[in-house]
Amino acid sequence: MSSDDSFSFLRHDPVSAARRLLGCWLVREMDGQRLVGRIVETEAYHQTDAASHSHKGRTPRVEVMFGEPGHAYVYFTYGMHYCMNVVTGPVGEGSAVLIRAVEPIEGIETMKRNRPGVTDKELTNGPAKLCQAFGIDKRLNGHELRQLPLMLRVQPAIDPGRVSQTTRIGIRHNADLPWRFYIRNSAAVSRP
DNA sequence: CCGGTGATGCCCT
DNA sequence: GGGCATCACCGGT
Secondary structure, three states: OOOOOOOHHHHOOHHHHHHHHOOOEEEEEEOOEEEEEEEEEEEEEEOOOOOOHHHHOOOOOOHHHHOOOOEEEEEEEOOOEEEEEEEOOOOOOOEEEEEEEEEEEEOHHHHHHHOOOOOHHHOOOOHHHHHHHHOOOHHHOOOEOEEOOEEEEOOOOOOHHHEEEEOOOOOOOOOOOOOEEEEOOOOOOOOO
16 A cells, blocks of 8 residues: 555554544445445454454454455454444454445445345345445455455545444443444434 | 344354 | 354244
8 A cells, every 4th residue: 555545544543543534434345346435334354442342352264454444354254144344454464344234335226135024224235235235245354345246436625523333233242331422413323 | 304124144253 | 163243034013
């Protein structure tokens, strides 16, 4: 990663990166279709935090979290779901930002095909839901997010006055840490 | 609208 | 064998 590109904020801590990722675009190319979602909800994870997959150190599963910032960490959970993170921090430090929800911008018909039978509102309002809608699975684990078929397009920062900060969802350890961020008033978040 | 619950496979102990 | 950064469905309100 060069020192002056749009991903430079990812080299620092995951908490500030989680806030900064709000409003950025996730762009996916799939079956010749272009899918775009605007990130509206994120959570930060770091090796010092017992809720993080990286907390117990390097293992094959979480190796990507210790690698280059700006790559995708995609994990499989509950026997059926994938979730996607953006790796942050210096190489050698295990940290990442979970993308918890996006607002569909382009390619909505393809997203609907990927998630048959759900309402428009449920298309991408959860970490595993958006992965299903965008066709993201373990094949994209470790993928560098500056190129297709999956890329992060950095957008201007969201006004801090429009960002809410709360505790994270669905974890047991460090449940009081306020490391979740979402765009207030967005109808696309998983939970207000 | 809400809380409870079963599904289901992989990683790590 | 335990636990999981979840989801969809069910039944009661």
